[in-house]
Amino acid sequence: MGRELTFEIFRYNPAQPDIEPRMQTYTLEETPSMTLFIALNKIREEQDPTLQFDFCCRAGICGSCGMVINGVPGLACHTQTKDLPDKITLHPLPVFKLLGDLSVDTGVWFRNVGGKIESWIHTKKKFDPEAQEERMDNALANQIFELDRCVECGCCVAACGTARMREDFIGATAINRLARFYIDPRDNRDAADFYDLIGDDNGVFGCMGLLACDNVCPKQIPLHDQLGIMRRMATVESVKAIIPDFIRKKLTGCKSVKA
Amino acid sequence: MQVHYTDVLCMGAGLAGERVAVEAAQAGYNVICLSVVPPRRSHSSAAQGGMQAALGNSIMGDGDTPEIHFNDTVKGSDWGCDQEVARLFANNAPIAMREMAYLGVPWNRVEPGENTYFKGGKPFQATEKSENAGLIHSRAFGGTAKWRTCYTSDGTGHAVLFTLDNRMLQLGVEVHDRMQAEALIHDGERCMGVIARNLRTGELEAYIARATLIATGGFGRIYKATTNAVICDGGGQITALDTGVVPLGNMEAVQFHPTGTVPTDILVTEGCRGDGGTLLDVDEYRFMPDYEPEKAELASRDVVSRRMTEHMRKGKGVKSPYGDHLWLDIRHLGEKHITTNLREVYDICTRFLGVNPIHQLIPVRPTQHYSMGGVRVNKDGHAYGLKGLFAAGEAACWDMHGFNRLGGNSLAETVVAGGIVGKKIVEFLEGDSMTVRTDAVEDAAKGVRARIDKLAKGTGDDCYTLRNEMQDTMMEYVGIFRNGKDLQTGVDKLRELLERSKNMRLTGKGLKGQNGELSMALRVPGMIRLALCVAYGALQRTESRGAHAREDYPERNDRDWLKRTLATWKEGDSLPTLNYEDATPFFILPPGDRGYGGGKIIPGKEVTEAERVPYEKTDA
Numbered sequence: 001m002g003r004e005l006t007f008e009i010f011r012y013n014p015a016q017p018d019i020e021p022r023m024q025t026y027t028l029e030e031t032p033s034m035t036l037f038i039a040l041n042k043i044r045e046e047q048d049p050t051l052q053f054d055f056c057c058r059a060g061i062c063g064s065c066g067m068v069i070n071g072v073p074g075l076a077c078h079t080q081t082k083d084l085p086d087k088i089t090l091h092p093l094p095v096f097k098l099l100g101d102l103s104v105d106t107g108v109w110f111r112n113v114g115g116k117i118e119s120w121i122h123t124k125k126k127f128d129p130e131a132q133e134e135r136m137d138n139a140l141a142n143q144i145f146e147l148d149r150c151v152e153c154g155c156c157v158a159a160c161g162t163a164r165m166r167e168d169f170i171g172a173t174a175i176n177r178l179a180r181f182y183i184d185p186r187d188n189r190d191a192a193d194f195y196d197l198i199g200d201d202n203g204v205f206g207c208m209g210l211l212a213c214d215n216v217c218p219k220q221i222p223l224h225d226q227l228g229i230m231r232r233m234a235t236v237e238s239v240k241a242i243i244p245d246f247i248r249k250k251l252t253g254c255k256s257v258k259a
Numbered sequence: 260m261q262v263h264y265t266d267v268l269c270m271g272a273g274l275a276g277e278r279v280a281v282e283a284a285q286a287g288y289n290v291i292c293l294s295v296v297p298p299r300r301s302h303s304s305a306a307q308g309g310m311q312a313a314l315g316n317s318i319m320g321d322g323d324t325p326e327i328h329f330n331d332t333v334k335g336s337d338w339g340c341d342q343e344v345a346r347l348f349a350n351n352a353p354i355a356m357r358e359m360a361y362l363g364v365p366w367n368r369v370e371p372g373e374n375t376y377f378k379g380g381k382p383f384q385a386t387e388k389s390e391n392a393g394l395i396h397s398r399a400f401g402g403t404a405k406w407r408t409c410y411t412s413d414g415t416g417h418a419v420l421f422t423l424d425n426r427m428l429q430l431g432v433e434v435h436d437r438m439q440a441e442a443l444i445h446d447g448e449r450c451m452g453v454i455a456r457n458l459r460t461g462e463l464e465a466y467i468a469r470a471t472l473i474a475t476g477g478f479g480r481i482y483k484a485t486t487n488a489v490i491c492d493g494g495g496q497i498t499a500l501d502t503g504v505v506p507l508g509n510m511e512a513v514q515f516h517p518t519g520t521v522p523t524d525i526l527v528t529e530g531c532r533g534d535g536g537t538l539l540d541v542d543e544y545r546f547m548p549d550y551e552p553e554k555a556e557l558a559s560r561d562v563v564s565r566r567m568t569e570h571m572r573k574g575k576g577v578k579s580p581y582g583d584h585l586w587l588d589i590r591h592l593g594e595k596h597i598t599t600n601l602r603e604v605y606d607i608c609t610r611f612l613g614v615n616p617i618h619q620l621i622p623v624r625p626t627q628h629y630s631m632g633g634v635r636v637n638k639d640g641h642a643y644g645l646k647g648l649f650a651a652g653e654a655a656c657w658d659m660h661g662f663n664r665l666g667g668n669s670l671a672e673t674v675v676a677g678g679i680v681g682k683k684i685v686e687f688l689e690g691d692s693m694t695v696r697t698d699a700v701e702d703a704a705k706g707v708r709a710r711i712d713k714l715a716k717g718t719g720d721d722c723y724t725l726r727n728e729m730q731d732t733m734m735e736y737v738g739i740f741r742n743g744k745d746l747q748t749g750v751d752k753l754r755e756l757l758e759r760s761k762n763m764r765l766t767g768k769g770l771k772g773q774n775g776e777l778s779m780a781l782r783v784p785g786m787i788r789l790a791l792c793v794a795y796g797a798l799q800r801t802e803s804r805g806a807h808a809r810e811d812y813p814e815r816n817d818r819d820w821l822k823r824t825l826a827t828w829k830e831g832d833s834l835p836t837l838n839y840e841d842a843t844p845f846f847i848l849p850p851g852d853r854g855y856g857g858g859k860i861i862p863g864k865e866v867t868e869a870e871r872v873p874y875e876k877t878d879a
Contacts (some may be wrong), residue, residue: 015460015772031580033522033612033622045723049767049776054296057488059525060610061417062300077523078610099437099459100773107297107436111428120425121363133357135393136368144365145411148418152299186363 002030005081007043008089009051013100023089024048036069036076036090040102052100060218063151066093066158067102073155075218093158106154113174117197121187140183147180147226149219156213156223168202172213172223175204179226182233194230195237204231260704261464265291265433266688268452268468270440270495273301274416274670275652276474277423278677279684283470284430286685291466293438293455295490298424302476302488303673306416307603309398309408310671312352316369316394318385319376319406325349326874330848331403332668336661337805337815338850339512339631339823342843344638345659346874348668348675355675356395356409363422365411366395377534377600400666401529401560402855408667413603416670423674438464439778441710443471443498443648444703446696450648453498454703456781461772463707465700469693470684473499473642473650474677477630481790482738483582483730485627486519486526495654497785499634500792504644506825506838508635508656510789511796514663514806515739517563519626522581525611526628527604527621531589532556534600538567539586539620540575559855561663561806564625564739571624579622586620593617625739629653629669631660631806632793635825640680643825647693651680658823661842662805714780719762722780729756729787737794742810746798753791754833760784792826792835799837800824803858817850817863845872 005028012021026043037058044051056064058077065076068091070084081088096104150173157163157171178198181187198204207227214224240248267283269276272294280290294301315323329349333340360366371392375382378399400408411418427434437458444451444465452468478493479485499505518527532538537545538556547555550566558566567585570576576583589597589604594617597605601616608616634650635643636657642648651657652673659672736749760783767776802816803809821842826835849866 013772031522033614035523035611038522044775049721049723049765050774052773052775055489056296056300057302057305058523059305059607061305061414062296062302062488064296064300080611080613082613103773105459107300110297110299111434114425114428118429120429125361127358127361129354129358131357133360133366133395136360136365137393138368138370138396141365141368142412145414145418148365148411148421149414151304151417152297184363184365186361 002032003086004028005030005039006087007039008087009101010091011101012098013052014098015100030081034081036079036081037065039081040076053102061151063106063153066106066153066155067091068093068158073158073216075153075155078218093154095157095160095163096154104154106152109154109157110152113170114177117170117174117178119177119181121181121184122189123186124188134186136185140185144180144184147176147183147221150176150221151219153218155216155218159212159216161210161212162206162208166202166206169206170198170203172207172227175230176221176223176226179230182230191233191237195234198230199234199238204234207231261462263291263464263466265289265466265468267291267470267472267684268293268466269472269474270453270498271301271474271476271654272298272434272436273303273474273476273652274420274423274673275654275677276472277420277427278674279472279474279651279681280432281423281426281430282678282681283684284432288685288688290432291468292427292432292434293440293453293466294434294436295439295458295494297436298427298434299421301420302491303420303670304417305488306670307413308400308670309410309415309667310352310356310419310674311400311403311407311665311667312356312409312671313349313405313407314353314356314395314397314409315405315407316391317397317406318387319399320397323405323407325353327404328352328407329874332659332665333848334853335402335663335665335668336659337663337853338817338821339509339661339804339842341638341658342845342847344657346847347638347679348659348672351675351679352671355671355678358678359419359422359674360395362426364419367410367412368393369396402665419674440494440498441707441781442703443502443645444700445502445645446699447504448646449693450645451693451695451699454707456707456778458773458778461774461777463704465704467695467700469647469688469691471648472680472684473634473648473654474652475654477653478786478789479627479630481729481786481793482627482733483727484519484524484624484734486516486524487627492782492786493789494782495650496633496789497782499642499648499650500788500826500828501785502645503827503829505642505648506635506644506827507792508632508658509662509796509824510632510792510826511800511807511824512631512660512662512805513627513793514629514631515561515564515625516628517560517567517625518587518623520607520612521579521584521622521624523611524626525607526626527587527607527623528601529560531587531601531604532563534589534596535592536587536589539588540570541577542575543586543620546570546575561739561808565808567625568739577622582624584622584624587623588620589616590618590620629664631662631664632656639683640676641683641687647687649680649684651676662807710781711777714763714765714777717762717764719764720759721766722763722776722783725756725760725763725783726779726786729753729783729790732756733790733793737790737797739808740810741797741808743798746794749794750791750798750834753787753794757784757787757791757833760787788828788835795834796824796826796837814859814861816861818861821850821863846870847872847874
């Protein structure tokens with residue numbers, strides 16, 4: 001016999017506003033290698049078909065299942081019950097629009113912010129199907145991929161103090177996304193363009209440096225490094241007219257993370 | 260009911276759906292993508308390995324050409340593929356990889372000079388050419404003459420999907436996520452869009468489109484053990500089958516992978532066995548050498564999967580709350596090897612299983628992995644049977660995979676086929692006009708509403724019970740090892756389940772808005788019909804070809820079965836109607852031996868000169 005686990009799960013269905021938000025208790029016997037993916041599906045299929053939550057890949061790749069697990073945002077699919085106490089409390093991620101119980105609308109949030117920061121390669125070049133690909137250093141390709149690994153689960157945004165206070169704060173995820181384009185030579189945007197996108201209180205200057213984003217990132221992306229790099233870029237850009245060239249050059253030299 | 264109008268409607272926003280959407284949007288057409296999840300969560304993101312394309316930049320891919328890629332693909336398919344399509348694919352794959360590089364994919368690149376690579380678990384040195392420095396690199400995958408799989412670290416699908424989705428943002432393509440297509444709108448000749456259920460509100464919405472694309476991925480979830488994401492339930496294929504006029508091709512062609520982990524069926528790479536990992540049974544006895552004295556664990560995917568199943572059937576499996584499994588043992592490879600060369604395996608074991616593979620055994624079982632079959636389309640991606648309906652990617656049977664697809668070919672197919680089908684859709688729209696028949700829209704919506712109403716009144720089984728029984732039936736009787744008796748049992752059980760599904764009930768009454776149980780309940784009867792297409796097609800196909808292995812018909816039979824199964828479903832029937840067509844319009848590569856996997860071949864009639872076409876003679 002495994003442990004008896006007690007789940008305290010936040011319940012609220014916006015389509016039924018007359019039923020107030022509440023916590024509901026479920027109990028489940030723990031089985032070997034049990035993850036929250038297994039546990040929640042067991043509860044839905046065997047105890048309460050009305051329980052709402054999101055899973056997709058169940059392998060830590062797609063970012064669907066971010067939720068607050070005993071007070072800390074994380075991916076439910078790679079959270080093992082053996083690492084948790086007998087009592088497990090689950091809440092939906094804050095900041096995002098609640099769709100029901102543990103399900104939140106990260107998709108629309110990320111689409112909006114992606115549009116805001118123009119999350120694509122800006123180039124005037126046309127694709128030539130006859131031509132060989134442009135060359136790139138493999139180390140740089142790896143660096144870009146390291147920043148491209150974000151799965152947009154929303155955990156960093158949910159853990160962010162600024163995001164809780166500023167509705168339009170773009171979050172560590174979007175700043176990291178721009179840092180990815182900042183180091184990509186295919187993107188022709190320069191510091192002034194990036195400054196226009198994130199050089200304000202809804203961008204890099206809104207960050208209070210609490211760094212919870214970095215703590216909770218399930219992909220261990222170096223978010224605080226990227227915040228620092230992009231903030232320095234934006235700061236230098238904003239004062240470039242009044243500082244001597246040799247200082248400015250020193251400050252802009254730091255363009256990418258060291259592996 | 261809210262009604263949306265668009266030129267192109269893409270059902271699914273994974274790699275294939277987005278690649279088509281981008282092509283149509285670039286040509287100036289209005290495109291809407293429907294997706295059950297936000298696009299970046301699509302199952303394409305989970306593909307780690309890479310995309311095959313004969314760029315030939317790397318030293319181990321030196322001298323590669325599309326023709327060699329084509330030959331590998333046809334052999335891999337066990338001659339079940341359409342050779343015209345396979346050629347189209349192989350010729351266009353290098354261009355597609357370069358296009359993805361242009362859009363921003365951080366492909367790994369050639370590093371000139373001496374590099375250490377692995378083959379069969381053993382390291383060796385190879386020198387990359389300096390003139391190729393910085394071009395797209397490639398890695399090894401099974402069944403290929405050259406190393407030609409382009410990759411970005413261990414996240415190729417993720418990187419390409421994010422890049423394409425960035426392009427979607429740039430082009431302003433509308434994406435309606437949490438939207439489940441429930442029925443195609445059609446009049447028996449022309450497809451006019453879909454009726455979808457909004458998974459936020461539970462409301463039905465109509466999408467009227469001149470061209471409709473099915474790009475919803477595979478249907479692995481008809482099996483209990485599958486590497487597929489939970490959304491891979493065949494939703495798109497079901498809408499096609501329900502028309503009664505669109506056939507599904509080769510549904511019996513289902514690929515299994517030997518080492519899915521238990522309980523959640525996340526894949527651990529073949530590299531484990533390649534590097535010297537062994538398979539153990541309940542007594543921690545290494546059983547593979549008994550079955551395959553020569554190759555043991557290194558036999559082909561299909562053979563290892565079959566032997567594992569055979570051994571578990573002898574009662575040698577390890578019992579667990581999640582069903583029987585076997586052990587994969589890599590402990591003897593040592594900590595250093597496991598945490599470097601097999602780091603991804605180490606991560607999966609520790610993070611998802613709570614098993615430390617340096618000191619513990621990894622629970623594994625053969626697991627459904629890929630659906631070669633799907634909505635049968637011509638080389639342009641246009642579905643048989645309905646004008647204006649297209650399909651691409653795993654959802655389609657285009658058919659370059661035949662009875663077995665090679666690793667790295669499926670992910671490449673998504674962007675290659677997506678580009679080609681996208682262009683063909685643009686051509687189609689240019690010469691087309693459509694009269695919307697509002698009665699057809701109303702009929703389709705009424706049909707979906709009737710299904711929902713019926714569920715509310717049902718008194719029989721709940722959807723999870725029926726789904727579980729279907730999944731168990733597929734594992735037990737329509738799995739890796741197939742024979743006439745078991746397949747017949749499977750078909751009988753599935754027919755009974757289909758009958759029971761007519762009285763399915765919802766246990767959570769009166770739930771408004773998002774309703775996971777209703778979503779599942781709406782899928783289950785269709786999934787059972789897909790399962791029947793697989794099971795019945797497999798029962799009729801009295802031969803072994805690629806992944807379809809019949810114990811009672813071990814030979815590949817080119818005399819009688821060099822053809823493709825086409826399954827349609829007539830309303831009210833409890834079985835699909837099966838028809839057949841030639842596997843390929845012509846032969847560039849006449850049927851022969853694959854060179855691996857063993858097995859006898861019953862030869863067909865000699866390929867005539869008229870049926871032969873040289874590779875070069877091509878409009879592709």
